[in-house]
Amino acid sequence: MAGPSRISEDGLIARYFAPLAGPGADGLRDDAATLTPAPGHDLVLTADAVVVGIHYFPDDPPASIARKALGVNLSDIAAKGAIPRGFLLTLALPDDWTEAWLAGFAGGLGAAAAETGCPLLGGDTVRSGGPALIGVTMMGEVPTGGIVRRHTARVGDRICVTGTIGDAALGLRLRLEPEAPWSAGLDPALRAFLADRYLHPRPRLAAAPAVRRHASAAMDVSDGLAGDLAKMLGAGRSARIDGAAVPLSQPARRALAAEPGLIDTILTGGDDYEILCTVAPEQLDAFRAEVAEGGIPLTAIGTVTAGDGPPRFAMDDGAARVFAAGSFSHF
């Protein structure tokens, strides 16, 4: 039980979270909110939790943790071709929580919610009895029947990915081994770029409408490109990937040049939060142009093939690699 100097649960909600409440949330003074999709639309629902020590470091800034908790959910919404409408928050706090931490958390949450037009609609605050856990359930919206599913790729479709791959996994490695030899050639700005990619997912919301119009299947890359691609294809489909086509940032290219073995980290590490999707070849140009309108790079990296094996990555050295257990699991 919180000590006498602590703010009450109701006080905490009124001070830190009520200012973030959206329409239908009644200022968080009720146990429930209302939400109604626009006529001719479905709601799209997703839930992802982040836990201290597992999905983030205990000393990460609380505003960054809030951004990450929202970002991983926004990324799922975007990958389904949906527009965010709001979220509920389950905040489980450790016994030693402080108001300063909470103020920082609420500040980051509010900023991310405002930037993405995704207000807080409700939630629950409990003691965790352990480390902090931030659970988010997010609601998005698509035209009726328009959700882009994960398991609907067709043989012959082109495989595309937004942005760059591997940055967050390299940022995490740098965080764990700041003196790693491969990082010697990275100046502070490049190191900061990788660290930021780990800490702050950039959900690809601007690509969602194009994904909905063109993609035959889609998911976000959260557990590593190789493994998530295998998950997306499922049984009866495989893929031929051009390893050299996988889009890498400048710092990732430099790191890889210094240490070629990092290709495993890049292709199987987690936390990319890019959109992986498939599109019919004849729609690729239009798709790429529409994604570019949102300022987001899109790269075709391979083709869906028939078969049950894991995706094959054709590498520069002529070898074809597979990453059979190539998916990172936070569990």
Added chain:
Amino acid sequence: MAGPSRISEDGLIARYFAPLAGPGADGLRDDAATLTPAPGHDLVLTADAVVVGIHYFPDDPPASIARKALGVNLSDIAAKGAIPRGFLLTLALPDDWTEAWLAGFAGGLGAAAAETGCPLLGGDTVRSGGPALIGVTMMGEVPTGGIVRRHTARVGDRICVTGTIGDAALGLRLRLEPEAPWSAGLDPALRAFLADRYLHPRPRLAAAPAVRRHASAAMDVSDGLAGDLAKMLGAGRSARIDGAAVPLSQPARRALAAEPGLIDTILTGGDDYEILCTVAPEQLDAFRAEVAEGGIPLTAIGTVTAGDGPPRFAMDDGAARVFAAGSFSHF
């Protein structure tokens, strides 16, 4: 990280949770589900989490924990006048979780979901780094604009409550002090009744349509009648409650006869999960009749008054008691 003998997260979902998936959940094979309210309806959203050692005991049966996690959310949905449509589950497991626990949990979850027509739509499974936490976000449905809010009672309205009050709090006390002198006169069946009321909320779903048609304000009683009543009334309203009218079960009446001081436990203890609501006097008879059609007892216990003080309970001895800090907090 789970050891090699453990089932993977995907395997766990496929084995235990996919069988509970509802329409729109795509067999839990995707990161998101769709849900669309019926034409002319709003969705009602609520989230409540339960934590081992705080909201339940570590040795409670996992099926009971699952029922409680769903029940506390169903209770919120019912108190808003809504019908449940589905839920998302955030399951944070301790490092020593077992498949036997999980199988029991999923069994209880599936049974409660089937009984209430409220399927699983998605969720997330993570390691908690501490005790287990079960977070549920639930979606219900009401005719457009029909949600019954918490802060909308009118002076002169009658205050009503379903079922009986205090049983769960007495059940919890019995659990903590099985030899409590006041319990000496309770036979095993009465003790089991109280224990069950603590362990298994009975969400008052059958009363929801009548609440929606007649109540001017409503909430569920989860943190104690006295405190929740004060919360419902808010600023500018108070209440005159007939203490003798507060509905008590037979075991609660016996316990109270043995130990009159238990009235505080009964009126301020948590976990009743009954519906507390207000209704215009001229609608009371119709409201009571409609609630009775669902097999649920309803009792009028007092009247909304003007003023800012806490609700006043007129007791048998002629005293008027207030319970200023009368709300139990799990936080």
